[in-house]
Structures are given as structure tokens and as C-alpha cells.
Amino acid sequence: QSALTQPPSASGSAGQSVTISCTGTSSDVGNSRYVSWYQQHPGKAPKVIIFEVTERPSGVPDRFSGSKSGSTASLTVSGLQPEDEAHYYCCSYAGRNNWIFGGGTKLTVL
């Protein structure tokens, strides 16, 4: 199963908003409520910041929001902060015990 498609990089100035896309197919993103997003700082483990497409775990700032349209999920980071600079990965259930990740997007805060 192929990885979900994410842009390799994204950027925005502090205080601005940026949206990262995650494109799959009707077999995964398009047919699953289980789409999640992970933030990973260099040398650290990934941390879940969005689950079930739009839900935020406790402790994650409401600047992070998720959405989905068809087979494309999106992560929006509003009011960019310097600490938001990291890699972001999407993940989706793909049926038959399969979970697939996106290739990752490096977010730079200018």
C-alpha cells in the first residue's frame, strides 16, 4: 500500500496560518474516520495532535485543527508559533488491519 501524499515542505510567518494536505484514496482517507496527525521535533518521538479527523487530545493548543474532504485530509495551524516548526505526518486506517502514514511535511516558521 502506498504512503499518503503530503507536500515535503510548508512555511509561514509567525502569527499566520498554514494548511498541510494529506491525499489518499477511497480505500483509506476517503473511507475512514480514523485520520490522525502527528508532530515530530528533531530527535524526538512523534506526538499525536489530531485524531478522528478533527479531534484534539487534551493539552494540544486549539491553534491546531483538522478537516477532511473526500480523500484529502488537512491540518491547519493558526497563529504560527516558533515551536510549531517540526515535521508533521498524517495517518489513516486503510482497512484489513492496515494503517498507513504520509511521507511527512517539514513546517518552517519564518
Next chain:
Amino acid sequence: EVQLVESGGKLVRPGGSLRLSCAASGFAFRNAWMSWVRQPPGKGLERVGRIKSKLDGETADYAAPVEGRFTISRDDSTRTLYLEMNDLRIEDTAVYFCTTDPDSNSSGAFDSWGQGAMVTVSS
């Protein structure tokens, strides 16, 4: 607080074997399905495999690239997850993370992660 601590990562020759361990605490390990996820240097994430709880049969399934070479097991008495890796290849070089499996999490996400163990396969 959930804690997952991996150990056992090292440099191995191609064709060699290695066993990683993951010590779990802070949650009901015996009821949890657990996964291993790996990340090659500078690349993305890939779930290697997962094991169900004993109550659910303690069966494991694997990603195609490691099927037949890797084995996941668990010891609920010591709250430890294992990843046995045989016939290691250069492309298995990665940081290996122990995680809780989304199929047994209410969130449907990889909720908790260890810090990772680096496995380098090189001659």
C-alpha cells in the same frame, strides 16, 4: 503517566539478528494491543507490525517488507514488548518506536510512543 522505553538497538551486520525490548508502565498493558513503528534516517514512518492482547488471541501481523523475518511477542508478567529481527537488511536501518496500537485505543490513533531505539544494519 504512560511510559514506553525501548532498548536493544545497535549496529548489526547484514544477515544478522537483533531483539528489541520495550518496557511499558502507566497503563493496563495486558489489555493493550501494541505496535512497532519504524523511521529510516531522514524519512517517514512505517508500521512494522502489531500484536493483540492475550485476551484477543495474542496474534501478530506484519508489514510486507518484514513478514517472515520479524516476530513480535509480549510478556504481560513483566509488561514488556519484544521485536525479534532476523535476516536483517540494510534497508531495515531505522529508529524503531514502540507504540500503543490504534485498534485498541479509543482515539483510533497511535497515542503513546517510546523514545525509539536505533538499529543500524551495515557491513
